[in-house]
Amino acid sequence: MIRRNIELFFLLLGPTCFAQEIAIHPNAHAHNDYEHARPLKEALENGFLSVEADVHLRNGTLVVAHNFTTSHSPSFERLYLRPLDSLLRIHNGFVYANEQKTFFLMIDIKTEAEATYIALRKLFDKYQSLNCNAVNCPVKIFLSGERPLSTMAREGYAGVGIDGRPDDLGKGYASDLMPVISDTYKNWSGWNGNSAPAGKDLQRIRELAQRVHAEGKRLRLWAIPDNEVGWGALLNAGVDLINTDRLQQLNSFLSHRRL
DSSP: OHHHHHHHHHHHTOGGGGOTTOOOEEEEEETTGGGSSSTTHHHHHTTEEEEEEEEEEETTEEEEOSSOOOTTOOBHIIIIIHHHHHHHHHTTSSSBTTBOOOEEEEEEEOSOHHHHHHHHHHHHHTOGGGSOOSSOOSEEEEEEESOOHHHHHHHOOOSOEEEEOGGGTTSOOOTTTOOEEEEEGGGTOOOOSSSOOOTTTTHHHHHHHHHHHHTTOEEEEESOOOSHHHHHHHHHHTOOEEEESOHHHHHHHHHHHHO
């Protein structure tokens, strides 16, 4: 089994992910990662610690696609779970060889919540290494989109988390069950990112970030101004996960920001 997984790792990801000098970016989130030419691999090559995949339950199989699935839609297991499982085996329990940080895998459920959740749980049972526990959490899987919130809250935390919304703050959801709070950017600011923001442009985001961080959670906004001005301003305002389609550019920006 290990040999097969390692062979699959080389087939799907290639040896570049073994590079020791990759700069790892805890704030980088690959929006709709599966739409890139090389899903997961490009995110790993650019040091991302968070990726997002839209998942549909189609004829009993979990496949990856944005809105519509076809018979050619790739399986979620093949694109993400098998390669990540192989990486953990190769890198002694971590996704990156040179970084012992938790990797975030966000699953945006596009089909009916409960049926898709049941199918996901069965699939996760095959990959116990990817499920968090009280001692070890190499990959933090959390569910967004059509969220089975009431079911997961009733079950209690069982290794898989759920993507929160601002309305979920103050309701007692622990950070292991709800590690991230997400919302669309336009609900919090009208600033377009074309020039430096005025003091009040991001004030509501700063206040939201304070509430999120007070509960030990991370803040992610989608549909943000996806450029260097926007990234820097949102990081300064307290946004933790920068949602982007521009992987190489964000990698370069964050690498230079560290200097």
